[in-house]
Amino acid sequence: MSTRPRRPAAPAPSSSPQRRYRRPRKDPVRLVAHQALRAVQERDAYANLVLPPLLAKARRAGELDARDAALATELVYGALRHQGTYRAVLAACVDRPLDRVDPPVLDVLVLGAHQLLGTRIPSHAAVSTAVELARSVLGDGRAKFVNAVLRKVARRSREEWLAEVAPDWDGDPEGHLSVVHSHPRWVVSALWDALGGDRADIEALLAADNQRPExxxxxxxxxxxxxxxxxxxxxxxxxxxxxxxxxxxxxxxxxxxxxxxxxxxxxxxxxxxxxxxxxxxxxxxxxxxxxxxxxxxxxxxxxxSQLTALALAAAPLDGGPDAHWLDLCAGPGGKAALLAGLAAERGARLLAAEKQPHRARLVARALAGTPGPYQVIAADGTRPPWRPGAFDRVLADVPCTGLGALRRRPEARWRRRPEDLAQLGPLQRALLRRALEAVRPGGAVAYVTCSPHLAETRAVVDDVLRRPGAGPVAQRLDARPLLPGVPALGDGPDVQLWPHLHGTDAMHLTLLRRIR
Structure with a gap:
C-alpha cells in the first residue's frame, strides 16, 4: 500500500458563485443635495446659504454642470417644501416611528420620496439613485432598508398616498390641509385665521407657498x-x-x-x-x-417689500416738515436703499439704524452711492440714541416669524414654533412704541412684518394704541390708496398682501399718524 498523501478532492462547482463587491456609484447631484439637507437639519442652516457653496465646489471639481446643479437645487428645495407630506407617506411604510429612524437615513428617504412623488424621474431610477446614495453615505446595511421602504412608496402615486394618509376633510380640515400641502398644523391654522375665506382660499395660499418664486x-x-x-x-x-x-x-x-x-x-x-x-x-x-x-x-x-416702503414715503403728513426719515430696523438694507433714494429726491435725509453691526455693514453697502445725505448707525431701536419727535417718517419693519416668506425659506415652516410668537411679541411692541415716540406729531409710522399672523400684526398695533386712562397716541391711516393698482386689499385700513393674490410675500402694513 502506498504511503503517499492523497490530494484533497477539488471542490464541487458552486451553483451560485459569490458576487464580487461593487463599490457604490458616486452621484454628485444626490450627494450635494444630501449634504445640504444635513446642514439644514443638523445646524439649523438655511438652504439658500449652504447650497450655493456646495454647488460651486462641485462645479469647480468638474462634477456638476448647470443642468446637474439645477436638479440638485430642485431636490433640496422640493424635499424641504414637501417633507411634511413625504414624512406622512414614509410613516406608513416604516415599521417604527420616524423619530426612531436615524436623521441621515430619513433625509435619504425624503429625497427618494420627492423623486418618486414630486418629480418626473422614473420610479426605478428614483429608487436606484436613492439606494446608491445610501450606500455612499450610510453603508450597505442601511441602504437595504432604504431600498425596502422606497419600493413600498413607489407602489402608489402621490394622489393615492394622500387619499390614504391625509385626514378626512370633514373630520379634520386643518389636519387634511397640513398633510396635503405640507405645512405644520399650527401654521395652517394661523394662516387660515389671517386669511379668512373658504377652503378654496386657504388651499390657494398653501399651494402658492409651495411654488418657486420669481x-x-x-x-x-x-x-x-x-x-x-x-x-x-x-x-x-x-x-x-x-x-x-x-x-x-x-x-x-x-x-x-x-x-x-x-x-x-x-x-x-x-x-x-x-x-x-x-x-x-x-x-x-x-x-x-x-x-x-x-x-x-x-x-x-x-x-x-417695495410696496410697504413706497406707502410710507407717500403717506400724507399733517403739516410740518418732511426732512428727516428713520428706518428703525434697517438690516439688511433693501427697504432702506429705496427710502434713502426717495428721501434724497425730496431733499430729506434718512437715518438707517440696525442693532447688529454686521447687518449694519450690509445696510451701508446697500446705501453706498445714494445721492444726497444719509447715515447708517449700529443702534438698538428699543434704546434709541435720538431724541423723541425727531423724525417725520419712521419705518418699523420688525423682526417676526417670517411666515409670509415660506416660498423662499421652506425650512422656516418646520423650524418655527408657536412659542416664538410669545418671544417676539414684546420686542415687536417695544419697537412700535419707540417708532411712535421717534416721530413728530403729524408724522407717519409704517409698522411692517413679513408675517400675516394676527398675533404679529393687528394684535401688536391694537395693544400699542390702547393706552388705559389716556387718549390714543396715533390713528390708523387707510393704506390702500397708497398702493395704487393693487387689487384685493380687503376692507382696510391695514393692508395684507398674499402670495396667491398678489404674487408677493405675505407682507403686512399698518400706517399710523402720530396725533398732534
Whole structure:
C-alpha cells in the first residue's frame, strides 16, 4: 500500500458563485443635495446659504454642470417644501416611528420620496439613485432598508398616498390641509385665521407657498429706474429678453428670502414689475449677472417689500416738515436703499439704524452711492440714541416669524414654533412704541412684518394704541390708496398682501399718524 498523501478532492462547482463587491456609484447631484439637507437639519442652516457653496465646489471639481446643479437645487428645495407630506407617506411604510429612524437615513428617504412623488424621474431610477446614495453615505446595511421602504412608496402615486394618509376633510380640515400641502398644523391654522375665506382660499395660499418664486429686483432711486434696467437688458440682447406684462413677485431683500434664484444661473430675461414702479422681474438666471445689481444700482427685493416702503414715503403728513426719515430696523438694507433714494429726491435725509453691526455693514453697502445725505448707525431701536419727535417718517419693519416668506425659506415652516410668537411679541411692541415716540406729531409710522399672523400684526398695533386712562397716541391711516393698482386689499385700513393674490410675500402694513 502506498504511503503517499492523497490530494484533497477539488471542490464541487458552486451553483451560485459569490458576487464580487461593487463599490457604490458616486452621484454628485444626490450627494450635494444630501449634504445640504444635513446642514439644514443638523445646524439649523438655511438652504439658500449652504447650497450655493456646495454647488460651486462641485462645479469647480468638474462634477456638476448647470443642468446637474439645477436638479440638485430642485431636490433640496422640493424635499424641504414637501417633507411634511413625504414624512406622512414614509410613516406608513416604516415599521417604527420616524423619530426612531436615524436623521441621515430619513433625509435619504425624503429625497427618494420627492423623486418618486414630486418629480418626473422614473420610479426605478428614483429608487436606484436613492439606494446608491445610501450606500455612499450610510453603508450597505442601511441602504437595504432604504431600498425596502422606497419600493413600498413607489407602489402608489402621490394622489393615492394622500387619499390614504391625509385626514378626512370633514373630520379634520386643518389636519387634511397640513398633510396635503405640507405645512405644520399650527401654521395652517394661523394662516387660515389671517386669511379668512373658504377652503378654496386657504388651499390657494398653501399651494402658492409651495411654488418657486420669481426673483424681483428693485431699481434704487437716484441711481437707476426700472426703465433703465429694462433698456439695458434689451441692449445687451439686441432687443430680446425684455418682457412687459404680468408676473409674480420676487425674492425678499434677504432677511427672509433667498438671495437670488434657487439653483444655477446664467443670464435671465427681465420684465416690468406688476405693482411697484421700481420693480423688475428676473424670469430666470442669477441676479448677480445683471449689471445694475453688480454695481449697486439695483438689488434683490420682493415687490411686497417695495410696496410697504413706497406707502410710507407717500403717506400724507399733517403739516410740518418732511426732512428727516428713520428706518428703525434697517438690516439688511433693501427697504432702506429705496427710502434713502426717495428721501434724497425730496431733499430729506434718512437715518438707517440696525442693532447688529454686521447687518449694519450690509445696510451701508446697500446705501453706498445714494445721492444726497444719509447715515447708517449700529443702534438698538428699543434704546434709541435720538431724541423723541425727531423724525417725520419712521419705518418699523420688525423682526417676526417670517411666515409670509415660506416660498423662499421652506425650512422656516418646520423650524418655527408657536412659542416664538410669545418671544417676539414684546420686542415687536417695544419697537412700535419707540417708532411712535421717534416721530413728530403729524408724522407717519409704517409698522411692517413679513408675517400675516394676527398675533404679529393687528394684535401688536391694537395693544400699542390702547393706552388705559389716556387718549390714543396715533390713528390708523387707510393704506390702500397708497398702493395704487393693487387689487384685493380687503376692507382696510391695514393692508395684507398674499402670495396667491398678489404674487408677493405675505407682507403686512399698518400706517399710523402720530396725533398732534
Amino acid at each position: 426673483v424681483t429686483l428693485a431699481a434704487r432711486p437716484g441711481r437707476a429706474t426700472a426703465a433703465d434696467l429694462l433698456r439695458e437688458a434689451g441692449a445687451g440682447r439686441g432687443g430680446e429678453g425684455v418682457q412687459e406684462g404680468e408676473g409674480g413677485g420676487g425674492d425678499d431683500e434677504g432677511e427672509n428670502g433667498e438671495n437670488g434664484r434657487e439653483g444655477e444661473n446664467g443670464g435671465g430675461e427681465l420684465a416690468a414689475g406688476r405693482w411697484s414702479p421700481w420693480a423688475v422681474r428676473l424670469a430666470h438666471g442669477d441676479p448677480a449677472a445683471v449689471a445694475a445689481v453688480r454695481d449697486g444700482r439695483a438689488g434683490v427685493q420682493d415687490e411686497g
